[in-house]
Amino acid sequence: MSSYIINESKDGVIQFTINRAEKRNAVNYEVMEGLQKAIQLANKPESKLLVITGAGNEAFCSGGDLSVFHSLRTEEQAYGMLSKMAGILYDLMMLKTPSVALMNGTAVGGGCELATACDFRIARKGIKAGFIQGKLVITTGWGGGSFLFEKIAYPNALKMLTEAKTYPVDELSQLGFINYIFEGEPEEGLANFIKNMLAIDGDVHKAYKEMATRKWEGQNLRGRIEEEVRRCSVLWENEKHHKQVDLFINRK
Numbered sequence: 001m002s003s004y005i006i007n008e009s010k011d012g013v014i015q016f017t018i019n020r021a022e023k024r025n026a027v028n029y030e031v032m033e034g035l036q037k038a039i040q041l042a043n044k045p046e047s048k049l050l051v052i053t054g055a056g057n058e059a060f061c062s063g064g065d066l067s068v069f070h071s072l073r074t075e076e077q078a079y080g081m082l083s084k085m086a087g088i089l090y091d092l093m094m095l096k097t098p099s100v101a102l103m104n105g106t107a108v109g110g111g112c113e114l115a116t117a118c119d120f121r122i123a124r125k126g127i128k129a130g131f132i133q134g135k136l137v138i139t140t141g142w143g144g145g146s147f148l149f150e151k152i153a154y155p156n157a158l159k160m161l162t163e164a165k166t167y168p169v170d171e172l173s174q175l176g177f178i179n180y181i182f183e184g185e186p187e188e189g190l191a192n193f194i195k196n197m198l199a200i201d202g203d204v205h206k207a208y209k210e211m212a213t214r215k216w217e218g219q220n221l222r223g224r225i226e227e228e229v230r231r232c233s234v235l236w237e238n239e240k241h242h243k244q245v246d247l248f249i250n251r252k
């Protein structure tokens with residue numbers, strides 16, 4: 001079974017689903033490759049919107065696949081994986097069309113970094129999310145910290161990153177991380193959120209997105225992400241990080 005599903009609708013909506021519900025939609029290298037394909041499709045002229053979501057109703061995305069990435073021990077080994085995904089999420093952030101993280105369930109760690117790279121975050125009532133990387137004695141390493149400082153108020157961003165905890169959806173909304181809360185089926189919540197946007201010509205959306213991407217290019221966002229990846233790689237090598245990951249892997 002493929003780790004991801006890509007659907008293209010007639011009205012120009014590309015939907016990327018992480019298809020690993022049994023692993024709470026953890027990101028492995030196959031998911032990264034699928035995300036690259038979805039981003040390429042979403043940058044085609046006829047595309048109007050990119051939606052990122054997770055399979056099942058438990059999790060949106062639980063971050064990096066610890067069963068795979070825990071074998072990365074050194075700074076350079078960590079840098080290889082982190083920089084690959086950071087580059088993909090930068091391309092997602094700089095997408096020509098708007099993007100929506102359709103948060104069907106829990107998002108933790110890199111799952112929150114993935115959601116933050118999207119323009120909008122809409123969430124099902126009852127979910128929780130948090131940048132828990134600090135509990136693993138690392139920082140964000142896929143660009144999520146740099147994205148978050150662009151997307152929500154500085155004190156709220158620093159609070160979320162330094163507390164390294166999960167928050168309920170109503171608090172995430174107060175923090176400015178969640179833009180819309182829906183009840184029931186994610187497809188219905190998405191349709192309600194995007195119906196007015198889809199009525200407007202995609203060239204208008206692309207023009208507005210370009211205003212934002214030009215700002216981020218001018219502020220050297222790509223360079224700040226590289227520094228974030230390097231800093232996370234250094235922390236990754238520390239035994240304190242490996243010990244926390246081993247505790248999760250051996251918890252049962």
Ligand SMILES: CC[C@H](C(=O)O)C(=O)SCCNC(=O)CCNC(=O)[C@H](O)C(C)(C)COP(=O)(O)OP(=O)(O)OC[C@H]1O[C@@H](n2cnc3c(N)ncnc32)[C@H](O)[C@@H]1OP(=O)(O)O
Nearest residue numbers: 022023024026062063064065066067109110133140141142
């Ligand atoms: C730069 C990004 C950074 C990095 O790549 O290192 C990160 O993303 S750091 C953060 C990494 N993610 C985590 O630490 C999250 C770990 N998972 C959890 O905390 C929980 O699983 C949770 C809250 C997501 C869901 O809890 P729930 O009780 O609903 O499920 P289980 O814990 O029983 O897990 C079910 C099943 O999924 C497997 N699983 C969950 N998360 C991951 C993951 N990130 N990588 C690999 N596998 C994961 C878990 O092992 C269970 O599988 P099983 O075969 O039954 O053991």
